[in-house]
Amino acid sequence: MRTIAVLTGTRADYGLLRRLLHEIQAEPQLDLRLIVTGTHLSEAFGRTVSEIELDGFDVAASVPIWSGDDSRLDTAADVGAAIPGYARALADIDPDVLIVLGDRLEAFAAATAATILSVPVAHIHGGELTEGAMDDALRHSITKMSYLHFTSTADHRRRVIQLGEEPDRVFFHGAPIVDAVAALDLLSRDEVESRFGVRMPSPTALVTFHPAIMDAAPPEELVDEMLAGLAAVDGLHVIVTGSNSDIGTADVRARIAAFVAADPSRVDFVESFGQLGYLSAMRAASVVVGNSSSTILEAPVLGVPSVLVGDRQHGRPLSPTVSTPRPTRDAIEDAVRAALAGTRGVGESAIFGSPGFAERVVRTLLEHDIPRPPRKSFHDLERRVTR
Structure with a gap:
């Protein structure tokens, strides 16, 4: 045992x-x-x-x-x-x-x-x-x-x-996300709307943004640019989820709250969908936007196009379904429009x-042997001879 x-x-x-x-x-x-x-x-x-x-x-x-x-x-x-x-x-x-x-x-x-x-x-x-x-x-x-x-x-x-x-x-x-997607019986669009009190007309963007202190710009600027880019896409409905408890969260949440309050007819907010709800909403969405890892993991696995905002995920492998616009409202607007106009994928998971x-x-x-204390040796790569 x-x-x-x-x-x-x-x-x-x-x-x-x-x-x-x-x-x-x-x-x-x-x-x-x-x-x-x-x-x-x-x-x-x-x-x-x-x-x-x-x-x-x-x-x-x-x-x-x-x-x-x-x-x-x-x-x-x-x-x-x-x-x-x-x-x-x-x-x-x-x-x-x-x-x-x-x-x-x-x-x-x-x-x-x-x-x-x-x-x-x-x-x-x-x-x-x-x-x-x-x-x-x-x-x-x-x-x-x-x-x-x-x-x-x-x-x-x-x-x-x-x-x-x-x-x-x-x-x-x-x-592990590949397991999660394979195991879950995802909710239908109607079930997501009924269970969480949101609207999901076509097109709908699912948005998650977390502050990152080493990003391309201060998080409050990035979230403002992202929200402005989304607002500029005519007819786009937006569902925003809650941010993590990271440094700068209060400012980001205040801006998101103001965005939701300014146009309640086209913006919904859900603090936490839970995994089943979040993946179900994602599958039903037209595009995923933000800087959460879900833009590069969950969205590609489900075949949903995504727009990655800022540098928070810079360095991770990206599926062709992920776009990385400059962190300006105009570039984000263009990327969202392009994602909506493109052909929906069938799921990109082989890399994972x-x-x-x-x-x-x-x-x-x-x-596997798991000793205690877990003493380790440093594994040196082959040394190169330098002159």
Whole structure:
């Protein structure tokens, strides 16, 4: 029996982890312990821990991290203050491994606590690049604190090895979103409208924007340009979802709220669709717009054209269905119009592997040696002779 702790901090990472959680829970030789943190515990962000409980998962530990202030100083202080909470949760659970996904501060802080406690970390989505956000540095830091690596593409596996991780601990298991799309029975357009109280005439844009402090422009400027570009497309209905609890979120949310209030006849707002609702709304949408990873992962997998705004995802592999306009209202307007005029795709997922991510991860957790402490050797690439 191995005890597997899994960290989830946002509606987005929970949607990607959900199938894996079910597979771990169903495996008799694995004991799932779920650590819930981040916006899941926030009323302002929909308190989505309730969705986790409705899915039948027991919460082993709840660790608050965000104070509600989103300045850089307050965010740094929140992360430091949360590390003892993660440490206490891990000490109580005493897992054989902690699974974290992605590049957010919650994952970084939890991996830091695990490293100090000699708890092996397994990292999903390592080796990727998001050069327009500090997430890029956080992700690579988590990679170096991790013992096992579950990457979404072969190139990402190569990059993790380039960071000095031994190849036999780095697995190309594909992207969990492929599992999620394959497993879900998505809602119809009418069901999305009825369940969430939104309108989805044709054409409709599904919009998600998160502030990124290293982007092409300040987040408040970028969101203004994006919203102005959307407003300029005649006849376009817009559905906006809530932003993450990142630095600068308050300003972005205020601008989105003003945009929704200014034209309620053509703009809807949904704080959190949940995975089923979000993917269902995406499939029914005409175009996906914003800087969320869903513009380059979920949208291509579903064959929906997307417009990526700004540099937040710069460095990630892009499907031909993703356009990357200059971050100005006119360029964004043109890109949205072009996406609406184009032919809808059939789904681009080959780069992210085949369905079965969760099963492959569970097999690795069962079969691979996971020592404690997780001592590692640095894997040097072939040295080149220089003169």
